Amino acid sequence: MRHLVEPEDLSLEEIQELVDTGLKIYQSPQAYSEICKGKILASLFFEPSTRTKFSFDSAMMRMGGNVIGFSDADTTSAKKGESLADTIRVMNYYADIVVMRHPKEGAPKVAANYSKIPIINGGDGGHQHPTQTLTDLITIKRFKGQITGHTMAFCGDLKYGRTVHSLIRTMARFGTKRFYLVSPEELKLPSALKRQLTEKYTVDFIESPYMEDVISEVDVFYMTRIQKERFFNEADYLKLKNSFKLTRDKLKNAKKDMIIMHPLPRVNEIAYDVDDDPRAVYFEQSEMGVYVRMALMAKLLEVGPYVRG
Amino acid sequence: MRHLVEPEDLSLEEIQELVDTGLKIYQSPQAYSEICKGKILASLFFEPSTRTKFSFDSAMMRMGGNVIGFSDADTTSAKKGESLADTIRVMNYYADIVVMRHPKEGAPKVAANYSKIPIINGGDGGHQHPTQTLTDLITIKRFKGQITGHTMAFCGDLKYGRTVHSLIRTMARFGTKRFYLVSPEELKLPSALKRQLTEKYTVDFIESPYMEDVISEVDVFYMTRIQKERFFNEADYLKLKNSFKLTRDKLKNAKKDMIIMHPLPRVNEIAYDVDDDPRAVYFEQSEMGVYVRMALMAKLLEVGPYVRG
Amino acid sequence: MRHLVEPEDLSLEEIQELVDTGLKIYQSPQAYSEICKGKILASLFFEPSTRTKFSFDSAMMRMGGNVIGFSDADTTSAKKGESLADTIRVMNYYADIVVMRHPKEGAPKVAANYSKIPIINGGDGGHQHPTQTLTDLITIKRFKGQITGHTMAFCGDLKYGRTVHSLIRTMARFGTKRFYLVSPEELKLPSALKRQLTEKYTVDFIESPYMEDVISEVDVFYMTRIQKERFFNEADYLKLKNSFKLTRDKLKNAKKDMIIMHPLPRVNEIAYDVDDDPRAVYFEQSEMGVYVRMALMAKLLEVGPYVRG
Numbered sequence: 052m053r054h055l056v057e058p059e060d061l062s063l064e065e066i067q068e069l070v071d072t073g074l075k076i077y078q079s080p081q082a083y084s085e086i087c088k089g090k091i092l093a094s095l096f097f098e099p100s101t102r103t104k105f106s107f108d109s110a111m112m113r114m115g116g117n118v119i120g121f122s123d124a125d126t127t128s129a130k131k132g133e134s135l136a137d138t139i140r141v142m143n144y145y146a147d148i149v150v151m152r153h154p155k156e157g158a159p160k161v162a163a164n165y166s167k168i169p170i171i172n173g174g175d176g177g178h179q180h181p182t183q184t185l186t187d188l189i190t191i192k193r194f195k196g197q198i199t200g201h202t203m204a205f206c207g208d209l210k211y212g213r214t215v216h217s218l219i220r221t222m223a224r225f226g227t228k229r230f231y232l233v234s235p236e237e238l239k240l241p242s243a244l245k246r247q248l249t250e251k252y253t254v255d256f257i258e259s260p261y262m263e264d265v266i267s268e269v270d271v272f273y274m275t276r277i278q279k280e281r282f283f284n285e286a287d288y289l290k291l292k293n294s295f296k297l298t299r300d301k302l303k304n305a306k307k308d309m310i311i312m313h314p315l316p317r318v319n320e321i322a323y324d325v326d327d328d329p330r331a332v333y334f335e336q337s338e339m340g341v342y343v344r345m346a347l348m349a350k351l352l353e354v355g356p357y358v359r360g
Numbered sequence: 361m362r363h364l365v366e367p368e369d370l371s372l373e374e375i376q377e378l379v380d381t382g383l384k385i386y387q388s389p390q391a392y393s394e395i396c397k398g399k400i401l402a403s404l405f406f407e408p409s410t411r412t413k414f415s416f417d418s419a420m421m422r423m424g425g426n427v428i429g430f431s432d433a434d435t436t437s438a439k440k441g442e443s444l445a446d447t448i449r450v451m452n453y454y455a456d457i458v459v460m461r462h463p464k465e466g467a468p469k470v471a472a473n474y475s476k477i478p479i480i481n482g483g484d485g486g487h488q489h490p491t492q493t494l495t496d497l498i499t500i501k502r503f504k505g506q507i508t509g510h511t512m513a514f515c516g517d518l519k520y521g522r523t524v525h526s527l528i529r530t531m532a533r534f535g536t537k538r539f540y541l542v543s544p545e546e547l548k549l550p551s552a553l554k555r556q557l558t559e560k561y562t563v564d565f566i567e568s569p570y571m572e573d574v575i576s577e578v579d580v581f582y583m584t585r586i587q588k589e590r591f592f593n594e595a596d597y598l599k600l601k602n603s604f605k606l607t608r609d610k611l612k613n614a615k616k617d618m619i620i621m622h623p624l625p626r627v628n629e630i631a632y633d634v635d636d637d638p639r640a641v642y643f644e645q646s647e648m649g650v651y652v653r654m655a656l657m658a659k660l661l662e663v664g665p666y667v668r669g
Numbered sequence: 670m671r672h673l674v675e676p677e678d679l680s681l682e683e684i685q686e687l688v689d690t691g692l693k694i695y696q697s698p699q700a701y702s703e704i705c706k707g708k709i710l711a712s713l714f715f716e717p718s719t720r721t722k723f724s725f726d727s728a729m730m731r732m733g734g735n736v737i738g739f740s741d742a743d744t745t746s747a748k749k750g751e752s753l754a755d756t757i758r759v760m761n762y763y764a765d766i767v768v769m770r771h772p773k774e775g776a777p778k779v780a781a782n783y784s785k786i787p788i789i790n791g792g793d794g795g796h797q798h799p800t801q802t803l804t805d806l807i808t809i810k811r812f813k814g815q816i817t818g819h820t821m822a823f824c825g826d827l828k829y830g831r832t833v834h835s836l837i838r839t840m841a842r843f844g845t846k847r848f849y850l851v852s853p854e855e856l857k858l859p860s861a862l863k864r865q866l867t868e869k870y871t872v873d874f875i876e877s878p879y880m881e882d883v884i885s886e887v888d889v890f891y892m893t894r895i896q897k898e899r900f901f902n903e904a905d906y907l908k909l910k911n912s913f914k915l916t917r918d919k920l921k922n923a924k925k926d927m928i929i930m931h932p933l934p935r936v937n938e939i940a941y942d943v944d945d946d947p948r949a950v951y952f953e954q955s956e957m958g959v960y961v962r963m964a965l966m967a968k969l970l971e972v973g974p975y976v977r978g
């Protein structure tokens with residue numbers, strides 16, 4: 052029995068295979084529409100998230116399964132002082148697989164220790180969000196033909212964004228040797244992470260506070276949201292916010308086949324008129340998230356293409 | 361691909377046909393119990409509503425489909441500043457059809473502009489509530505044999521009640537020439553709406569603050585809730601509240617085959633002992649809401665009786 | 670048509686039969702996986718409860734049915750002043766069976782009076798919780814071979830715990846003549862209940878504030894949570910809390926085949942290292958709750974093994 056707490060729980064071969072299965076399901080969803088019949092997903096969101104929750108709920112339903120759960124811990128026994136270990140042990144009898152989001156880092160790991168059914172981490176604090184990484188990878192594969200071999204830039208809040216950290220780490224595992232990083236000084240990629248990647252995978256980072264400096268080089272441009280409250284002061288925020296906003300104008304020098312990704316929700320870091328540019332694939336990215344989550348749940352439940360021989 | 365944002369989005373023929381299909385489903389629900397198999401309804405209630413939400417959820421499930429959604433915008437990405445347009449574009453990948461209630465007038469129209477799947481307006485502020493109108497019409501047809509040709513009275517808060525506005529407008533389109541309106545001075549039907557209907561459909565309004573004045577004339581008596589906070593002052597409210605309360609006593613002069621309707625929830629504007637009167641059909645009205653919503657979703661999804669030839 | 674508002678609504682024969690059916694479903698769940706196809710459970714939690722709600726939701730889904738509902742009355746029409754009677758009458762058209770939890774004692778009884786579909790009480794204030802009693806009984810039967818004939822002890826808050834009251838009453842109906850009661854002075858079983866049981870069923874109670882006094886005698890040891898706020902003063906709480914905590918140490922003198930039960934959630938009244946003791950069956954107790962609720966809903970809906978001849 053397997054869990055998915057962090058991307059490293061999956062080998063590169065397994066990730067490749069999940070991405071490929073996800074793409075197959077995307078091509079012929081009908082063939083998979085009953086593989087989870089009779090299965091129940093417990094969708095436990097101790098912290099709200101429209102997108103991740105709905106993506107999982109939809110994925111399970113599109114495979115013929117059912118969903119129980121909550122999107123607000125206030126209506127749960129956690130309020131009565133129950134430990135997460137107890138909550139999960141009981142859930143084991145109500146469901147066949149769990150996805151959980153929790154504000155506390157490491158909570159899914161604890162849950163996995165006490166669970167006899169698969170636990171999927173749907174985001175734990177600023178820590179990990181492995182199914183977002185799978186979503187990013189299947190999107191890259193769909194639009195660029197393969198996961199590796201692209202020049203990638205990340206832009207925005209690179210300090211706190213768990214999405215970026217997970218994806219960079221995974222791309223490094225896949226052999227990417229250089230990343231372009233565009234962020235304000237306060238929100239640079241943490242040095243500890245850079246050091247770790249440099250030493251383990253001999254990765255090289257090119258940093259700049261100006262999007263314009265790098266955009267013409269890039270195959271995959273990964274935008275993220277900058278939260279106002281991350282800035283040390285209002286003046287910095289006002290001065291910098293437009294530097295990290297992607298506009299039609301800034302796209303002029305970009306490659307014709309570049310793709311623009313964003314984990315969403317977006318606030319204003321991508322101008323709305325960029326949406327019509329064929330390079331903008333962030334909505335399709337949400338779409339692909341459903342398919343790779345279908346593949347993941349099928350794998351962990353050992354159903355459909357993953358039935359045991 | 362079609363949306364339902366306001367009743368005017370449907371022709372009179374289409375409304376007739378939805379009502380008839382709803383009645384057919386009511387007669388033989390079993391025949392329709394699988395027509396939405398594999399379909400997902402996103403039930404997005406940015407503002408709470410037991411009745412409308414459950415009616416839609418039940419309607420989709422009774423056709424074999426599934427439901428994702430929320431009944432409280434606080435658990436969504438809207439809180440993170442995401443635009444409605446973005447929320448809807450992402451939902452397009454998680455569901456096959458959307459019903460939404462939103463406190464902001466016009467929000468479903470905006471959603472429809474950005475959606476590639478059908479959007480149904482489940483109520484936008486004080487503006488429109490088209491599926492309540494369909495519910496009202498199917499109820500009239502079930503109990504009075506046909507939609508048109510009845511003397512109709514509306515009683516209660518005629519100023520703010522979107523239900524009343526939508527239904528009066530639609531009945532005028534169907535050819536009704538006269539409405540009886542019973543309300544306190546402060547809560548009369550807006551003049552702008554009256555003028556519009558008079559000019560466009562030569563409709564005539566007979567207004568009175570006394571229920572007793574009109575009840576003996578009426579075939580369809582439509583009650584609505586008066587919210588205390590709508591009154592200008594407490595004294596007016598205390599003075600008037602009983603005039604707009606339907607009691608067994610006031611029913612004495614009513615026709616034997618009159619029907620009493622109410623969109624519910626009721627507070628105290630219909631005395632509880634009226635419930636046992638055979639003319640009271642407001643609970644059956646809730647019942648019919650499920651069937652006409654089944655017909656509507658089948659039509660917008662082009663399934664069952666609406667499969668494309 | 671039947672409701673389940675309190676355990677006394679079921680005869681001893683019916684309880685036995687539900688327990689036996691629950692055990693059969695537990696043995697071969699696959700045989701029951703479609704018996705509620707097309708059915709809808711309305712799961713109305715006017716007061717939160719993870720465990721009971723999820724147990725019912727899961728039970729209905731495991732029989733192929735669907736679930737609508739809420740876990741928070743704030744998102745409902747109750748807020749608009751609608752009576753429970755009206756809410757239930759409308760729910761009759763949206764669902765086939767209702768489970769409700771309500772903070773007000775007697776609310777499910779009121780609901781049953783107005784309902785044409787079965788109402789199950791999922792807990793009303795400090796009053797009744799009949800499906801917890803069924804859960805307790807099926808657990809005893811699974812682990813002890815039969816419902817009756819065991820020496821039972823109850824420990825913790827015996828004053829306010831509706832779970833304990835319901836189970837003691839039901840065990841008395843089944844012929845149990847003696848109960849061991851372990852609780853602080855402030856939280857003893859109410860005298861009125863004791864008198865009632867003594868007079869009606871000639872039951873005998875042996876009370877002690879020390880777990881150690883009774884544990885060696887017991888076949889079924891039923892623990893409950895003591896809420897700090899139940900104590901009259903902090904000093905009492907600090908003095909007593911460890912007396913009502915079950916530890917590995919205290920288990921040394923217990924019988925080898927004793928079982929330890931707890932309705933959960935637990936806070937700290939059972940030490941975590943007791944979980945690994947084979948006598949600890951409180952998680953399996955949650956498990957059995959799903960199966961006996963499947964049996965109950967099948968019975969009330971007259972499906973599967975309860976189809977009318």
